Amino acid sequence: MTAVLTQALRFADLDSPTVVFDSDLGHDLDDTIALAVLAKTVRNLVVVTNDEPLARPRAQFARALLDAMGRPEVIVVAGHQLHGSEDRFLMDGVVPHSTPSFTDVAAVLAQVCETSTGPVIWIGAGPATNLSTLFVTSPHLIEKIQVTMQGGWLDHYRRPDRASHNPRMDPAAFGLMLRAAHQPRLVFSTHTNIGTLAVTTSSPLYAALTAPDAPPWTRLPAVHAQRWLAHRPSSWMNDPATVAAALGLPVVDFATETVRIAPDARLHRDPHGRQIQVSTSLDGPAVMNWISTTLALPDPQSGSADHPITSGR
Ligand SMILES: [Ca+2]
Incomplete structure (x- = not known):
C-alpha cells in the first residue's frame, strides 16, 4: 500500500506528467x-468526454464535479456523440446547466499534447472515438501518448458473443x-468485472x-x-x-499478447496479429x-447508509 501511495503522490508535482481522462461520465458509477480520485491526485489533469448526448451533459457533469472539488482550472473538453448516447446518461436534472468551453477535441487535445514537455498519459475510460480522431488529425503525436484503456478480453468473458x-x-x-x-x-474487463471491485448499496464507499x-x-x-444502483446490483x-x-x-500486471482485432472489436489470439500489452491480473482490494x-471520506455515522439522499428519479 505504501508503494501505491508513493507512486500516486508523484502526480501532485507542478511538473508531473499531463494526464488525460477520456470518459463516458454519467453512465456507470465507476x-x-x-x-474524483484523479481530481485529488493529479495536478496536470485534462478531461475529455465521449459518448456525449446532444447537449453534452457529461462535460457539464465533469465541470460541476471538478468545481465542487476545488479544481476549476482543469480543462474539460466535450467530446463526440454516439448513437443512443441519451440512453446512457443517468444524471439528467441534477447537473447544473453550463455551456462547455471546449468542444473541438482534435484541436484542444493536440494543443494539450504539443505543450506537454513529457509523455501524455491517456486513460481510456469509454469508447475510443476521441483518441482515434486525434490519431487521424495529429498522427505526429502518437508516440507521445501513452494509452491505457479499459476494456477487451481474451479467451473468456461473461458475454463471449460480443466485445466488452x-x-x-x-x-x-x-x-x-x-x-x-x-x-x-488494455485493462481487460475479465480482470475488472470481479467481486472485489464491486460497489453495492452495502459497500462502505456507498455509505460514505x-x-x-x-x-x-x-x-x-x-x-x-443511487441512480446506477437503483437498476443494477453493483458497479x-x-x-x-x-x-x-x-x-x-x-496493482495491475501486464503481459504482451499477439492478437487479431476483429471488426466487432473482439480480440482473438493470432500469431500473425499485432502485439499489445494486456492485463493478466489485478489486485482488487489494493485498488x-x-x-x-485517496477520497478520504469520513466514516459515516452509524446507520447513515439507511438514509440516502433523495435522487428524484
Ligand atoms: Ca467508463
Missing part, C-alpha cells in the same frame, strides 16, 4: 469515482486506435458518499450512485483500476484501498 462495453460502443475507433497507438495497454455528514462535493456522486470499479494502472501503481485512502 467513471465518477475515477474522476468500451470497444463495442465504437468498434471502428477501437480498431483504429489499437492499431495506431504506441505500445497501448451518501452519509448526511459527507463533504459537499459528494452530492453529485451520491446521486449518481465494478473498472475505471479507477485503469487509472491506477495508468499512473503506474503496482479499493487506494480509492478509499
Whole structure:
C-alpha cells in the first residue's frame, strides 16, 4: 500500500506528467469515482468526454464535479456523440446547466499534447472515438501518448458473443486506435468485472458518499450512485483500476499478447496479429484501498447508509 501511495503522490508535482481522462461520465458509477480520485491526485489533469448526448451533459457533469472539488482550472473538453448516447446518461436534472468551453477535441487535445514537455498519459475510460480522431488529425503525436484503456478480453468473458462495453460502443475507433497507438495497454474487463471491485448499496464507499455528514462535493456522486444502483446490483470499479494502472501503481500486471482485432472489436489470439500489452491480473482490494485512502471520506455515522439522499428519479 505504501508503494501505491508513493507512486500516486508523484502526480501532485507542478511538473508531473499531463494526464488525460477520456470518459463516458454519467453512465456507470465507476467513471465518477475515477474522476474524483484523479481530481485529488493529479495536478496536470485534462478531461475529455465521449459518448456525449446532444447537449453534452457529461462535460457539464465533469465541470460541476471538478468545481465542487476545488479544481476549476482543469480543462474539460466535450467530446463526440454516439448513437443512443441519451440512453446512457443517468444524471439528467441534477447537473447544473453550463455551456462547455471546449468542444473541438482534435484541436484542444493536440494543443494539450504539443505543450506537454513529457509523455501524455491517456486513460481510456469509454469508447475510443476521441483518441482515434486525434490519431487521424495529429498522427505526429502518437508516440507521445501513452494509452491505457479499459476494456477487451481474451479467451473468456461473461458475454463471449460480443466485445466488452468500451470497444463495442465504437468498434471502428477501437480498431483504429489499437492499431495506431504506441505500445497501448488494455485493462481487460475479465480482470475488472470481479467481486472485489464491486460497489453495492452495502459497500462502505456507498455509505460514505451518501452519509448526511459527507463533504459537499459528494452530492453529485451520491446521486449518481443511487441512480446506477437503483437498476443494477453493483458497479465494478473498472475505471479507477485503469487509472491506477495508468499512473503506474503496482496493482495491475501486464503481459504482451499477439492478437487479431476483429471488426466487432473482439480480440482473438493470432500469431500473425499485432502485439499489445494486456492485463493478466489485478489486485482488487489494493485498488479499493487506494480509492478509499485517496477520497478520504469520513466514516459515516452509524446507520447513515439507511438514509440516502433523495435522487428524484
Ligand atoms: Ca467508463
